[in-house]
Ligand SMILES: *[C@@H]1O[C@H](CO)[C@@H](O)[C@H](O)[C@H]1NC(C)=O
Ligand SMILES: *[C@@H]1O[C@H](CO)[C@@H](O)[C@H](O)[C@H]1NC(C)=O
Ligand SMILES: *[C@@H]1O[C@H](CO)[C@@H](O)[C@H](O)[C@H]1NC(C)=O
Ligand SMILES: *[C@@H]1O[C@H](CO)[C@@H](O)[C@H](O)[C@H]1NC(C)=O
Ligand SMILES: *[C@@H]1O[C@H](CO)[C@@H](O)[C@H](O)[C@H]1NC(C)=O
Ligand SMILES: *[C@@H]1O[C@H](CO)[C@@H](O)[C@H](O)[C@H]1NC(C)=O
Ligand SMILES: *[C@@H]1O[C@H](CO)[C@@H](O)[C@H](O)[C@H]1NC(C)=O
Ligand SMILES: *[C@@H]1O[C@H](CO)[C@@H](O)[C@H](O)[C@H]1NC(C)=O
């Protein structure tokens with residue numbers, strides 16, 4: 150498909166070029182006549198035709214001899230200024246992007262060597278199923294070459310042979326199958342550091358394919374069809390640090406990388422490897438990143454976890470990624486590995502090396518007690534999506550763990566001993582298990598938890614959470630999707646807990662949730678439960694709350710002064726409940742409340758006088774209630790503009806036009822608005838309304854000017870006068886600055 154697109158592009162380019170030739174010729178005549186100033190550094194060649202390949206306006210230089218040039222079809226008609234050509238004090242970099250490249254670079258008559266010789270970075274886009282890459286004969290200073298996505302199936306000859314300065318070569322996203330004899334260079338050793346052959350169709354790598362690339366640091370062979378490495382193609386790559394072989398069809402490494410003494414990162418994801426042992430991967434102990442995810446591994450061998458400390462710089466992280474295999478168990482470390490760990494620790498002094506281990510998405514049922522003993526400083530451990538029914542391992546091996554993911558297993562019980570030493574743990578994911586309680590002492594020594602996720606478990610009732618104190622910056626705990634109907638966090642527990650999520654549980658009596666000692670709790674989510682009533686005495690919640698979500702319950706009644714102590718509450722959600730009326734005193738004390746959601750209830754009448762305490766209210770939603778009138782008299786003097794979302798109600802057009810014109814004229818602070826606007830006869834400013842018996846008056850009814858309105862009006866007039874003076878002065882200043890200055894200084 151890429152080839153078709155490219156063909157169309159080429160056709161378009163040809164016609165552009167034809168136009169371009171005519172234009173250039175015309176331009177030249179004019180140029181001469183008008184002494185049009187052509188930038189000095191570009192010498193337009195004798196044929197005007199050439200300059201349209203690399204249009205002068207597409208040439209940029211950010212320092213004196215550093216150029217970025219765009220060319221179409223060919224690279225002609227440009228040359229560098231003398232000061233950048235001969236022995237120069239400036240570093241010369243010429244970065245050329247050639248789009249829609251022609252194929253005729255082997256026709257010497259069409260070659261203009263003026264610039265080719267100086268190019269340091271060349272990016273070509275073309276459609277070249279078979280090519281000799283003849284252009285490279287002339288680009289002797291090339292350092293970076295991008296031949297990505299050019300449909301190349303075959304490269305003949307030795308096009309890179311003379312590129313003695315080439316450092317980075319990208320051949321990704323082509324259709325190459327044969328790379329034998331391709332990477333041969335005149336000079337030895339050559340300078341090639343990075344080679345990408347990703348996304349090609351390579352099946353076989355001949356043993357000598359990379360023989361000469363002794364300076365190569367990174368080799369990318371990912372997304373090919375390589376299955377066999379028996380010819381040991383990497384044998385001479387003694388400087389290689391990164392090798393990407395992911396997404397191929399490799400079944401066995403067969404020692405193919407054993408000769409790479411300083412390899413640091415080996416990517417093998419998405420192959421068919423079922424065995425790794427000391428013979429097949431001798432250098433495994435040197436590896437910082439070892440990604441064997443998505444293979445056919447059934448067993449973890451102790452050698453996979455063992456690393457040689459000498460090969461790591463300070464602050465290295467060893468990543469061992471074994472996810473998405475068919476591993477069923479993780480055995481004890483053998484005494485060999487363990488003793489080497491302790492030797493390592495005593496040698497390492499200040500060198501700080503840590504390990505991430507990813508075993509997620511396997512079928513692990515069994516982790517032996519000393520399974521992690523040979524790992525250096527395990528920090529992240531991912532065991533999610535396995536088949537564990539418990540997690541009992543040596544706590545000494547978990548001391549440094551910060552992230553532990555056990556989600557998606559079948560764990561029924563937490564063993565206190567295992568967790569008790571994890572005093573660095575910050576992020577604990579236990580979601581999707583079968584826990585029904587939190588054991589005593591489990592988190593006794595832990596003061597660093599930031600996220601504790603226990604959603605989707607079987608907890609019905611907790612009399613304590615056994616987490617004494619969360620992280621100094623606060624902690625969040627998710628207990629949603631359990632069967633919780635009762636929860637107490639006693640005095641002295643749960644310090645620094647700032648967010649608690651209890652949605653989708655079985656809470657019907659909210660007084661069974663006692664959080665009154667959580668004096669730092671700010672956010673509490675009770676949505677999707679079965680709460681029916683709220684009273685001042687039933688909310689055993691701390692006054693520190695800033696956000697309270699009671700969406701989707703069955704609340705019918707909220708008693709007077711229920712929220713009276715929540716003077717810091719800013720957001721209260723009561724959406725999707727069974728409220729029918731708002732009564733006097735219901736929202737008493739909510740003096741900081743900014744957002745109130747009453748949508749999807751059954752409220753018919755809304756009177757502003759019952760909201761008088763809500764001095765800071767700015768967003769009120771009454772969507773989908775069936776309200777026909779809001780009396781907003783008490784809100785004339787409200788502090789802030791207040792947006793009232795009114796979708797899906799039954800407001801009369803009379804009320805609506807009054808409300809809108811009062812707001813627009815600045816009499817009231819109440820702005821009716823909808824989330825989904827409509828147009829049509831029975832609507833105003835996009836808000837639908839019910840026409841009354843008499844035809845509606847779009848201009849709004851004649852209103853009786855109440856006292857409050859008069860007051861507001863006179864204030865408005867005063868403000869307007871003040872504003873006008875200001876603008877007048879500003880205007881004068883512009884026209885006669887001296888005058889105004891004189892007047893000002895005289896004053
Ligand atoms: C770009 O090149 C011209 C001519 O060589 C030079 O005069 C100019 O200073 C260069 N621009 C920058 C930003 O160096
Ligand atoms: C590659 O390695 C082999 C065996 O060590 C050696 O004989 C050969 O000279 C090397 N080739 C190059 C080009 O370095
Ligand atoms: C761990 O493995 C899972 C599954 O393959 C993957 O989604 C996740 O990105 C991996 N994490 C790391 C840090 O490699
Ligand atoms: C693993 O180590 C623990 C503790 O040393 C030991 O109790 C257990 O039997 C070992 N498991 C096996 C299979 O050797
Ligand atoms: C290693 O890094 C740690 C901090 O990451 C530092 O405290 C220690 O001094 C460093 N050690 C060496 C040998 O550089
Ligand atoms: C752990 O593995 C799961 C896949 O089961 C993945 O979604 C998650 O991102 C992984 N976490 C880390 C930190 O690698
Ligand atoms: C833990 O793994 C699950 C996959 O089972 C993933 O969805 C979740 O995001 C991970 N938890 C964390 C905190 O990374
Ligand atoms: C808990 O985990 C679930 C799914 O694993 C996720 O959707 C939810 O956002 C997590 N909770 C928190 C507070 O991170």
Ligand SMILES: *[C@@H]1O[C@H](CO)[C@@H](O)[C@H](O)[C@H]1NC(C)=O
Pocket residue numbers: 632634655
């Ligand atoms: C919800 O809690 C009640 C007791 O309050 C119990 O009878 C009922 O079975 C629970 N329902 C679920 C789905 O757990």
Ligand SMILES: *[C@@H]1O[C@H](CO)[C@@H](O)[C@H](O)[C@H]1NC(C)=O
Pocket residue numbers: 775797798799
């Ligand atoms: C309110 O409007 C809805 C449609 O938006 C209509 O079905 C309902 O009958 C109306 N109710 C009243 C009381 O007018």
